[in-house]
Amino acid sequence: MSQEEDSLTKNVRLRLGFADQLREVTVTTPKDEPRPWDADSALTVVGQPTPRVEGSLKASGAAVYTHDVRLPGMLYAAILRSPHACATLEHLDVAAALAQPGVVAAVPLAKVGDRLRFAGHDVAALAARSRDEARAALSAIAVRYRPEPFVVDTLEAMQPGAPQVHAAAVSERRTEGDEPGEASGGAARGNVRLGPSQSKGDHKKGLRQAKVTHSATYTTQVHTHSALETHSLVVRWEDPRRMTVWCSTQGIFSVRDEMAEIFGLKPADVRVITEHLGGGFGAKFGASAPGSRLGYAAGELARRAGAPVSLCLDRREEQLCTGNRPDSIQQVTLGAGADGALTAIHVVAHGSGGIATGAGVGRSAFGVYSRCPNIKVESHDVFTNAGPSTAFRAPGHPQGAFAIELAIDELAQKMGRDPLALRLAHVEHAVRRYQLELGRERFQWAARRAEAEARRARGARIRHGVGVACSIWGDYGRAKAAVVTVSVGRDGAIFVRNGAQDLGTGIRTVLGQVVAEVLGRPLAEVTVLIGDSELGPSVGSGGSQTTSSVAPAARNAAEMVRAQLAELAARLLDRPISELSWGTDGSARAGRRSLPFRELCQKIEGEAVVASATRPKTYGAHPMRYPGGDNYQIAGVQFAAVELDTWTGELRAAEILAIHECGRTHNPLTARSQVQGGVLLGVSYALMEARVIDRRFGQVLNPNLESYKIAGARDLPAIDVVFCEVHTGANSTGAVGIGEPATIPTAASIACAALHAIGRPVRSLPITPDRVLAALAGQDGA
Amino acid sequence: MSQSSAILLSLTLNGEPVQVAAPAHWTLLEVLRYKLDLIGSKQGCDKGDCGACTVQIDGLPALACLTLAALADGRSVTTVEALGCGPVVHPLLDAFDRHDAAQCGFCTPGILMAAESLLRRSARPVTRHEAASALAGNLCRCTGYTKILDAVVDASERLRAEHDDGR
Ligand code: FES
Ligand code: FES
Numbered sequence: 001m002s003q004e005e006d007s008l009t010k011n012v013r014l015r016l017g018f019a020d021q022l023r024e025v026t027v028t029t030p031k032d033e034p035r036p037w038d039a040d041s042a043l044t045v046v047g048q049p050t051p052r053v054e055g056s057l058k059a060s061g062a063a064v065y066t067h068d069v070r071l072p073g074m075l076y077a078a079i080l081r082s083p084h085a086c087a088t089l090e091h092l093d094v095a096a097a098l099a100q101p102g103v104v105a106a107v108p109l110a111k112v113g114d115r116l117r118f119a120g121h122d123v124a125a126l127a128a129r130s131r132d133e134a135r136a137a138l139s140a141i142a143v144r145y146r147p148e149p150f151v152v153d154t155l156e157a158m159q160p161g162a163p164q165v166h167a168a169a170v171s172e173r174r175t176e177g178d179e180p181g182e183a184s185g186g187a188a189r190g191n192v193r194l195g196p197s198q199s200k201g202d203h204k205k206g207l208r209q210a211k212v213t214h215s216a217t218y219t220t221q222v223h224t225h226s227a228l229e230t231h232s233l234v235v236r237w238e239d240p241r242r243m244t245v246w247c248s249t250q251g252i253f254s255v256r257d258e259m260a261e262i263f264g265l266k267p268a269d270v271r272v273i274t275e276h277l278g279g280g281f282g283a284k285f286g287a288s289a290p291g292s293r294l295g296y297a298a299g300e301l302a303r304r305a306g307a308p309v310s311l312c313l314d315r316r317e318e319q320l321c322t323g324n325r326p327d328s329i330q331q332v333t334l335g336a337g338a339d340g341a342l343t344a345i346h347v348v349a350h351g352s353g354g355i356a357t358g359a360g361v362g363r364s365a366f367g368v369y370s371r372c373p374n375i376k377v378e379s380h381d382v383f384t385n386a387g388p389s390t391a392f393r394a395p396g397h398p399q400g401a402f403a404i405e406l407a408i409d410e411l412a413q414k415m416g417r418d419p420l421a422l423r424l425a426h427v428e429h430a431v432r433r434y435q436l437e438l439g440r441e442r443f444q445w446a447a448r449r450a451e452a453e454a455r456r457a458r459g460a461r462i463r464h465g466v467g468v469a470c471s472i473w474g475d476y477g478r479a480k481a482a483v484v485t486v487s488v489g490r491d492g493a494i495f496v497r498n499g500a501q502d503l504g505t506g507i508r509t510v511l512g513q514v515v516a517e518v519l520g521r522p523l524a525e526v527t528v529l530i531g532d533s534e535l536g537p538s539v540g541s542g543g544s545q546t547t548s549s550v551a552p553a554a555r556n557a558a559e560m561v562r563a564q565l566a567e568l569a570a571r572l573l574d575r576p577i578s579e580l581s582w583g584t585d586g587s588a589r590a591g592r593r594s595l596p597f598r599e600l601c602q603k604i605e606g607e608a609v610v611a612s613a614t615r616p617k618t619y620g621a622h623p624m625r626y627p628g629g630d631n632y633q634i635a636g637v638q639f640a641a642v643e644l645d646t647w648t649g650e651l652r653a654a655e656i657l658a659i660h661e662c663g664r665t666h667n668p669l670t671a672r673s674q675v676q677g678g679v680l681l682g683v684s685y686a687l688m689e690a691r692v693i694d695r696r697f698g699q700v701l702n703p704n705l706e707s708y709k710i711a712g713a714r715d716l717p718a719i720d721v722v723f724c725e726v727h728t729g730a731n732s733t734g735a736v737g738i739g740e741p742a743t744i745p746t747a748a749s750i751a752c753a754a755l756h757a758i759g760r761p762v763r764s765l766p767i768t769p770d771r772v773l774a775a776l777a778g779q780d781g782a
Numbered sequence: 783m784s785q786s787s788a789i790l791l792s793l794t795l796n797g798e799p800v801q802v803a804a805p806a807h808w809t810l811l812e813v814l815r816y817k818l819d820l821i822g823s824k825q826g827c828d829k830g831d832c833g834a835c836t837v838q839i840d841g842l843p844a845l846a847c848l849t850l851a852a853l854a855d856g857r858s859v860t861t862v863e864a865l866g867c868g869p870v871v872h873p874l875l876d877a878f879d880r881h882d883a884a885q886c887g888f889c890t891p892g893i894l895m896a897a898e899s900l901l902r903r904s905a906r907p908v909t910r911h912e913a914a915s916a917l918a919g920n921l922c923r924c925t926g927y928t929k930i931l932d933a934v935v936d937a938s939e940r941l942r943a944e945h946d947d948g949r
Contacts, residue, residue, distance in 0.1 A: 051879050051880055051882055052879075052882060052884075054887075055878070055879035055882070055884060056866075056871070056875065056879050057887075058884040058887030058890050059865075059866070059874075059875040059878040059879055059883075059884055059887075059890055059894065060822075060862065060863070060865065060866025060867075060875060061821075061822025061823070061861070061862035061863050061865070061866060061890075061891040061894075062822070062863075062866060063887050064821065065821075065824075065888060067821070067824065067825060068815075068821035070819050070821070130816070131812075131816065132805070132807075132808075225923075226923055227886075227888075227923055228824070228826045228832060228834055228886070228888040228889050228921065228922070228923050229824070229826070229886070229888045230826075276886070276887060277886060278824070278826075278886050278887070278888030279886045279888060279923050279924055281923070312825075314828060315826070315827040315828060315829065315831075315832075503886070504885035504886030504887070504924050505885070506882075506885075669882045670882055670885075672882075673882050673885055673924075673925055673926075673929060674885075676925060676926035676928045676929065677885060677923075677924045677925050677926040678926075679926055680925075680926030680927065680928075681923070681926070704827065704829065704831055705826070705827050705831035705832050705921060706829070706830075706831040710921055710923070712917075712918050712919075712920075712921060712927075713913070713914040713915075713917045713918060713920070713922075713927040713930065713931060714914050714915065714918050716914065716926065716927045716928065716931070719926065719928055
């Protein structure tokens with residue numbers, strides 16, 4: 001370490017680790033960082049299950065979402081979309097639409113000669129006084145298409161001679177929802193392009209050494225985000241150089257930058273407000289998905305009309321154009337020695353994100369069973385004439401976990417080994433090992449496996465199955481990205497300000513808890529203001545990075561405010577600052593004298609004591625890195641119990657045990673909600689959801705919430721959530737993310753349990769009754 | 783749409799008499815959201831699939847997006863806004879808050895209206911199964927329903943206890 005660096009850093013001794021595996025560790029932090037919270041920190045607000053501060057607002061219907069913004073003179077926009085899977089635009093004239101009742105402005109979104117690459121591609125937009133006037137006027141737009149050959153099926157698109165989806169190289173649009181480092185960019189051959197790959201050792205050699213091998217193909221379906229609030233934005237020009245945008249987004253600042261770029265404005269002159277948003281799950285970064293120009297449409301219509309414009313997609317548009325989780329076709333080959341040790345893992349994956357990239361399969365195969373010496377994972381993007389993929393809660397991971405975990409179980413079956421024991425033999429990560437062992441006891445693995453096998457042996461109609469799968473994710477908490485401002489006023493009012501949006505994870509509450517903890521005040525006295533770009537730079541809510549980017553910054557700012565208050569108190573009490581201590585009620589104490597918080601605040605010179613702070617990069621004391629980077633690796637495991645009706649083929653998830661970690665759990669109440677939601681999303685993905693697209697016509701057959709099946713309250717398994725708290729020493733509060741890991745292993749664990757119940761694998765998601773019946777009838781893979 | 787196709791509706795809305803003119807083809811949800819600016823009832827799909835628009839008509843849950851506004855004429859319509867404005871916090875809202883039953887909150891108004899109707903019509907505390915059946919038409923993409931059911935069952939027990947105390 002250079003001397004200069006040395007003078008800017010300090011070493012602190014912390015107690016880090018988890019459960020009974022705690023140890024003293026020296027961590028190097030920047031000099032001005034507070035001592036990071038560790039296992040010895042006795043906290044009273046952070047770590048308590050705390051109802052979200054905006055809970056009553058949401059429950060009373062008073063929370064305002066972008067859909068709900070109503071401004072004087074506001075117009076409503078509608079978009080004309082191409083009905084063809086692929087077509088060249090031959091003629092477009094929006095003028096006639098302007099003569100329709102109520103219509104105020106119209107803009108083309110495509111040019112004559114453009115190739116419109118999927119059914120649903122933007123063509124033109126207009127704004128009218130009411131929603132139905134806008135929609136009715138769309139038919140007055142003069143438009144002519146020349147249909148082109150297209151391909152929507154992933155396998156067909158891979159064939160030589162398939163219609164070419166993109167004529168030129170595809171530029172990748174990265175969002176904060178994508179995993180850092182996942183960019184691909186290999187050259188395309190036909191519609192196929194090499195995507196992110198990972199490799200270590202020599203998988204070919206590993207396979208040659210193997211005594212037992214297993215090789216099979218696993219497929220997963222296209223999965224749509226289906227957030228309940230559709231993509232929406234409202235644009236109001238304040239003057240020709242400044243605009244305000246209300247947007248249903250998980251990235252306020254990415255929308256700001258995008259709008260500034262589109263309209264040639266300074267980012268500071270674009271204000272973006274997201275008070276509440278009705279779900280995003282990764283699809284709501286920037287104003288729109290690839291192949292879509294929602295930001296331009298709303299902004300340009302508002303400019304031409306000289307009035308605010310509200311653009312809220314309808315459900316059909318939402319399902320077609322705003323994103324999805326790509327499908328996958330994964331060839332998995334495993335090899336093991338006579339002793340059962342894995343010698344090689346090889347995965348060749350193809351998937352289609354429609355016209356977009358992003359079909360990688362995550363890091364499960366590469367990172368979880370890291371004792372295997374030879375691993376190669378190759379992902380490929382296959383372009384098709386279908387709606388674009390966008391980041392979706394742990395991009396790539398659920399599909400990757402499904403294939404590798406089910407393959408591991410099949411290998412275990414072949415070798416006559418217990419699948420949990422096989423996992424334990426190959427997992428290095430201490431937390432994940434602990435979680436697997438914890439789950440084995442808590443889920444009564446051995447007893448339930450035996451019971452299920454006995455049922456199967458005696459030919460019971462209702463069979464049981466038990467499975468387990470792992471998740472891997474990285475902590476993407478970002479340095480210097482979020483600036484949190486904390487102020488304490490003369491009246492004792494405490495404010496926390498930051499431009500983050502609340503995706504529904506409860507970040508408002510966590511910010512309040514952290515500041516209440518530092519200042520020793522009740523949470524009710526802290527007002528948290530977020531959801532507005534004017535409140536200070538922040539991060540997008542993707543990659544499970546919000547809490548770990550924002551909470552440490554809030555602590556750091558609150559500590560600075562407390563230091564200023566301490567100086568003031570020392571002066572008032574006429575004691576050196578070193579003698580000063582803080583009561584748990586926020587009062588300052590020195591010797592026998594004490595000064596209550598309110599009295600102290602009254603003595604503040606000026607209006608308030610204010611401090612802004614950010615967080616430095618992760619200190620780097622983490623025991624196990626995420627493969628391919630220097631990020632903390634987040635471990636999780638889920639156990640599933642399924643019930644199978646052998647007469648109908650219906651498979652039900654009966655119970656899920658989800659064991660996860662999010663570093664220090666700041667708010668167990670909302671963190672638990674995150675996990676429960678992630679699990680049910682996984683159940684729904686495993687058993688029900690599938691976008692269906694007609695091969696001959698290139699049309700999505702279920703762009704709705706009716707025939708695109710989503711799990712409802714009746715489909716809910718019993719979900720047992722266990723947090724394994726890890727003292728990470730990664731940042732000043734010890735937060736790491738949880739949103740994405742919670743949904744990664746669910747479908748995989750259900751598929752493994754299905755194998756256990758049926759005796760044969762169902763190698764395609766979703767696991768529907770027809771596939772189950774086929775497997776029961778003896779078809780491998782179904 | 784031309785003015786000539788407008789109709790005049792008279793209904794009781796959250797206990798107050800309301801007269802409103804709207805195009806004859808508008809749904810109740812459109813009248814609520816785009817005429818009266820009552821934005822609590824959400825528009826998740828506009829075709830009866832998600833339940834986000836659930837209101838009560840004469841005390842029974844109804845999908846406002848599938849109800850022609852004209853059909854609400856002369857009837858009593860209750861929206862989520864009515865639940866939140868009583869002098870004491872409604873036990874259902876309180877339970878949703880304590881149990882953390884709302885994440886993004888977009889499905890919450892519809893779920894509350896379906897649940898409130900169930901609880902009001904039930905002579906005894908409801909079971910989880912009954913709550914799940916009553917909410918089968920309400921999708922939630924965030925919570926995984928566990929806490930929604932916890933909250934509904936909890937509120938129903940408290941309402942019963944209050945009712946029994948009152949006797
Ligand atoms: S908006 Fe009425 S059911 Fe979805
Ligand atoms: S809380 Fe988001 S949809 Fe239910």
